[in-house]
Structures are given as C-alpha cells and as structure tokens.
Amino acid sequence: MRTRPRRNDGQLVTDSPDERAVMPFIMRRRTESTVYFEQLVDVGAAQDWVGRWNAAGGPRLSLFVLVLHELAGMLHTRPRMNRFVSGRRLYQRDGVHLSFGAMKEFADNAPLEMIKRRFEPGESLATVIRDLDTAIHEARAGGVAEVDKELKLFLALPAPLLDVAVSLFHWLDARGVLPSALTRSDPLYSSAVVSNLGSLKTDAAFHHLYEHGNCPLFLVVGRVRPTPVADDDGQILVRPMLPLRWTFDERIEDGLYAARSAELLRSRLEEPVRSFGLPEDAVRRECGRTGTRQAT
Template structure:
C-alpha cells in the first residue's frame, strides 16, 4: 500500500527544531528598549542572528538556478512576514543587508515597512495584488511559475510589471508566537528560492538543566526548514551554533 500511496520524493525540505535559552536575550531587549526607545523584539534579534549565521557560511546564501546550478547571492536580506487585516492576510517586508545592521536599525526599518504594508500603501505589493486579482484561478499557478523562471532562472528584470527581483531574500522569518503557537514548521516557498525559513514560537518558562541542577528559564522554540539542495546537516549545524551564540548572549555577540 505504501508503494502505491506516494509518488517518488521531490521535496528537498529538511525540518528541525532549535530550543534556545532566551534569558539573556530578553534582558538585552529590555535594556535596548530603555536605552534607544525603539521597540526591539525577539523577532528582530532572530532575524539578525540568522543574518550573522549566513555571513559565517556565505556558501549557503544561494539560489538553485534551473534545477542544476548554484548561484551565490551577493547580499544577505531577511524577509520578515507581516500579518495584515487582523491576521487574515500574511504578507511581508524585506530588510536588505541585515548582516550589516544592528537589531535596532532592523526594528526601525521593519516598523516603517510594516506600517506601509498594513495601511495598504506598499507600491510593489499593491501592483502584485492587482495582477493576481485580475488573473483567473486557473492561471495563477502558471503565472507564478513563469515569473519564477523568468526572474530566477533567466535573470530577467521584471520590475516594470511590478515583480522585484529576489523579493524574499536569503531567509524568511515569521513569528508564530503572535498567533499563540509555541512551535511550528513552515514550508519552503517554491517561487521564492529562499533556502531557509525560521518560525519563532512563543517564549515559555521551561525546566532546563544548568550545571547539573534544574532551573526554570524562558525558552524559545524555533522551527527551521532548509533546502537540502543547498545545505546539508554539517552546514546546518554550523549555522545553528552561530545562531545560538547570538541569541543566548546578544551583548557579547553583537559587540564583537
């Protein structure tokens, strides 16, 4: 029955969870808010940590082109998903060169972008939405695949028709904790060519073993989906190590 129930595997997704002690991260966020007046959150810190991890392994900051070749990105952009219309619509905004910006700059820029998205005043999203609304349902899938092929595989500039190049960047970050979820896994988006997706769960008080004794610590669970055509377990482990260093001790990692 199993032999006849599924087709041959064609999905390169690898899934995993990463539990991180958020004690120092929360203290750093509180201190940073008081010092700067900017509403920095754990999501901004996760985006920065992901960008720093990719900077440590630039070979995985890449796009699969034409199903065969690997094309390296020349910058590290982080796509933050944004809920609009009370959560009914999920869109997003791209923070470019996130590895070169601190979490305060990321938070400030993303706040500006999110306000435009939620107010329906983002030009590129508006153009794309109008295009999709005009297409019959049967043509939406072929149109998305055509735009993907023209933009990524052939490298054509589609901005004249409202489709920016590489609009989803190097990594996607989405906070599912705002919906009351402590953990989740998100799929790779085929037309985005983004090899890494991170979901941020709600922070929970959790028993943790510290130096042989049990303590209750705030722990955040991150769901990670990666493209196995670009990353393998060794590279994923190195990304996770660098990522954990930033989240578990942001003061030290960011100052360095």
C-alpha cells in the same frame, strides 16, 4: 536557452563538490529536498538585554527584531547558507534578504502583509529597528504593496491564461532571464522567510518550503515558555526557552555546515553581550547618550 552564470539576484557557484552539484538533478523539487530541525534557545539573557536597551532609551527593541538582526549576521558570517537552487544550478545570493509577515490587526480576517528587507553586513541594531518600524507602519497603513499589485495583474487573467503565465514565469526564472522587477519585492525570493508565531501567543510549527521563488530557508519563531532544563551539573532549572523551527533545502549545503550555522545563531541569541556589549553602552554608541524612542 541555457542557464546563465549570473542572475539579477545571484552568481553561479562553480566550485561546489560533485555530489552537491548533482543533487538538484536527483532531487528536482524543493519540497522533496526538505529537512526539518528544531532548536530551543535560552533567552533569559536576551530578555534582560532587550529590557535594559529599551530602558536606556534605545529605539524600541523586541526579541523578534533581535532574532532577525542576528539571523542576518549569521548569514553574512556563513555565506554558504545564503545560496539557492534555480534551473538545477546552485547560486550564491547577492546580499542577505529576509522576509517576514506583519498582520494589520489581531483579528481572524485581518490581512497579512509581507515585508522584505535587505540587511547589510555590520548594520547597527538601531538602524535595523528604525527601518523595520517604518516598514511595519507603512504595511499597516493600508497602502497596496508592490507584490500585491503584481498579483492583481496576474489574477485578472482568465484561468487558462493565468496557468500559462505562471508556467512562463517559472521557465524564465529557471534560466535566469526573469526581469528583476517581477522578483524584487517578492518575499519568496529571499535568503529566509521568518514567521513570528510567538507574537500571536502560538507555538511554533514546521513550515513547508515553496516551489515558487528560490528561498531555501523558513524559520518559525514560537513563544517563550518556562521549560525545565538540566545544567552542566545535572541540576534541573526552569529557564525561558524560545523554540526555533527550521525548514531547510539540503541541496544548498551539507548538514554539518547548516547545523553549525544554526548553532552560531543560538549562541548569539543566548549571549547578546558578546555581540553588542552592555546594552547601555550600545545605546550610547548607536543612538547618542540619550537615545531615541519610537513607537512600534
């Protein structure tokens, strides 16, 4: 069975340079194609913008949700970062899908619920906040997610049959014929997985990529720390810096395009007024004059 030019989650890329088209045959696994890099983002302006948005009556915004919104915007603006490799072929993903985890409670043995959401181009910040707020509340309410139901079915098999079933799953996926019902809710079939370690008061780590699924990007968001930095005049200032640590499958795009894409995200986070205008104006525009508050 040959690789199909179209899958349920993407379209085969037919105009990539020869050196990129051959890369999945040379570097056959995602783990051997991994590149790690780090950014430090000055979030002083973003923290002020978020505080003013919340004070103006907008739905409760956090720095992490702002990162998600701006990451989705970057992937729409830089579509070659929204590609993936499957079956030794490069595909353009249909839509921007981000996955992230939400713990049901802050305890050592608390389960982690993964949330996957499609982000539309030009989607308003207020819409994203409300949808994510609803998704997080549902995940913490104790219901069984669709992906967990699928896992329970697989785990009910004896180990030898489970091994065969997983191998068949990956064989069908590589050829683009795996039913979408098996991947629709899977967080590893997404544009990027984003981990918010800052909410746990933990420093960011570099995360590995997974052979399962087709996600080529993993972004770990750390905690904001006061950090000495040099300004353009060489003066040392202490600024609130947010570490972003990326893990990237280099088979999807070259390093220059990836670096410029990450730089675009950094600039959007450092200058939120350029993207949204003044927070008070943004609340009036997106929520009406008085805004609406929601719990988180």
